[in-house]
Amino acid sequence: MERADVTGWPVNGLSPIFARPMAESLPIELDRLLRASDDVARAKAWAVFLDTYSRLILHAARSATTGYDDGMDAYAAALDGIRAEDYRKLRGYSVDPRSKFTTWLVVVVRRICLDKQRELYGRASSAERNAGVVSDERAARRRLANLTSAGIDLDSIEGMAGSAADEVVRAELCEALESSLNELSERDRLLLTLRFVDDLPAKRIAEVQGWPDHMAVYRRVNQLIAELKTKLRARGVDSSIP
Amino acid sequence: MKPESTHTDEHLSEIDIAAYIDGVLSAEERTRADRHLSMCDECRLETVTSGDAVASAPPIKPRSRSASLWLGVAAAAGLVVVAASTLTRNAADREIVRADSTSLPMNRPTVAVVTPADGASLAREGRLVWRSFGADATYRLTIADESAQPLYSATIQDTSAALPSSVQPSPGKKFFWYVDAIGSDGLTASSGLKSFTVE
Numbered sequence: 001m002e003r004a005d006v007t008g009w010p011v012n013g014l015s016p017i018f019a020r021p022m023a024e025s026l027p028i029e030l031d032r033l034l035r036a037s038d039d040v041a042r043a044k045a046w047a048v049f050l051d052t053y054s055r056l057i058l059h060a061a062r063s064a065t066t067g068y069d070d071g072m073d074a075y076a077a078a079l080d081g082i083r084a085e086d087y088r089k090l091r092g093y094s095v096d097p098r099s100k101f102t103t104w105l106v107v108v109v110r111r112i113c114l115d116k117q118r119e120l121y122g123r124a125s126s127a128e129r130n131a132g133v134v135s136d137e138r139a140a141r142r143r144l145a146n147l148t149s150a151g152i153d154l155d156s157i158e159g160m161a162g163s164a165a166d167e168v169v170r171a172e173l174c175e176a177l178e179s180s181l182n183e184l185s186e187r188d189r190l191l192l193t194l195r196f197v198d199d200l201p202a203k204r205i206a207e208v209q210g211w212p213d214h215m216a217v218y219r220r221v222n223q224l225i226a227e228l229k230t231k232l233r234a235r236g237v238d239s240s241i242p
Numbered sequence: 243m244k245p246e247s248t249h250t251d252e253h254l255s256e257i258d259i260a261a262y263i264d265g266v267l268s269a270e271e272r273t274r275a276d277r278h279l280s281m282c283d284e285c286r287l288e289t290v291t292s293g294d295a296v297a298s299a300p301p302i303k304p305r306s307r308s309a310s311l312w313l314g315v316a317a318a319a320g321l322v323v324v325a326a327s328t329l330t331r332n333a334a335d336r337e338i339v340r341a342d343s344t345s346l347p348m349n350r351p352t353v354a355v356v357t358p359a360d361g362a363s364l365a366r367e368g369r370l371v372w373r374s375f376g377a378d379a380t381y382r383l384t385i386a387d388e389s390a391q392p393l394y395s396a397t398i399q400d401t402s403a404a405l406p407s408s409v410q411p412s413p414g415k416k417f418f419w420y421v422d423a424i425g426s427d428g429l430t431a432s433s434g435l436k437s438f439t440v441e
Contacts, residue, residue, distance in 0.1 A: 099257070
């Protein structure tokens with residue numbers, strides 16, 4: 001097909017209409033649905049919207065649940081949630097369409113499903129939260145083991161009930177670590193949290209935080225550990241145990 | 243020690259999480275989000291698992307007319323029309339579909355052109371003719387000049403139209419044209435971009 005030669009057009013031939021920033025254009029199915037002026041038009045537009053996005057909605061709903069039946073229940077709840085209050089959630093995207101619509105839709109559907117589960121089953125119980133605390137303690141010990149030399153046996157410190165002096169040492173270590181961590185950037189803090197608290201593999205961390213690849217994650221983690229070791233030594237933390 | 247992971251009432255919004263996943267937050271917004279995520283287990287878990295769901299999501303099924311009707315409406319509004327060989331099917335997903343009929347997806351409905359054949363000559367008094375897209379379908383015919391500037395656009399019920407005098411069809415002049423059809427069920431199709439030269 002012969003390409004039109006128009007002065008001032010983008011080199012790739014895209015009309016300026018489609019070269020507009022993302023925020024200015026909604027998916028046509030969404031646009032039609034939100035503009036529908038009566039019940040008949042709205043019903044048709046909703047059918048078209050579902051025809052396009054139902055697979056994605058089902059995928060997102062299933063990702064927030066386990067089991068086929070729960071997934072289908074979640075899918076139904078997601079559709080109800082999307083339609084609620086004259087498609088209030090969809091209108092919310094039209095006001096602030098920074099992200100891709102498909103990404104936003106996945107997040108919204110998952111949140112509808114998770115909110116439904118919380119409504120039915122409540123938030124995590126105290127026991128589960130306590131388990132999180134225990135997990136954090138374990139993660140903290142792992143962090144300290146990584147950050148200092150291998151000479152500190154934190155388990156032995158933990159296990160020595162009634163050893164006040166060791167408790168003091170431990171408290172000082174934690175305080176020094178916390179101070180050092182607070183000096184890191186938010187991005188680096190999150191990186192260490194994902195790595196040492198959530199135990200995410202480097203590849204997933206790269207995807208979440210937008211690192212070029214998993215090697216970049218490893219390099220940065222190692223850099224941060226080296227920096228933290230230096231800071232801890234400056235605060236008087238060394239590898240010896242009383 | 244790291245602050246105990248707790249539930250906080252000020253969670254990241256759905257928009258914030260989606261923008262974070264897509265990497266479109268500003269530097270300042272990103273810093274705020276990172277700060278919250280490092281402290282909030284719930285939001286962090288939601289961000290990570292939602293990102294996984296996005297990465298493994300099935301592709302969106304192509305629609306029959308998303309961009310082509312956009313073009314017709316834009317042309318009628320006096321905006322600059324699409325380039326001769328490209329259409330953007332869904333701006334949000336940045337997918338490009340070629341406008342010429344030879345490369346439209348095989349399973350996508352199209353408006354079949356009867357005459358003139360693509361690139362052929364057309365008498366000044368000739369007519370543009372296409373096949374019906376179904377009973378009660380409506381058609382938007384758009385004619386553009388060689389630089390793709392829209393010259394004429396009209397909504398009609400018929401499946402043919404004479405060359406309007408307003409486009410000044412002088413001999414040897416080349417035009418681009420296309421027809422968008424909207425069926426009674428709301429589904430649409432396009433002929434794709436065609437061209438003809440006035441005899």
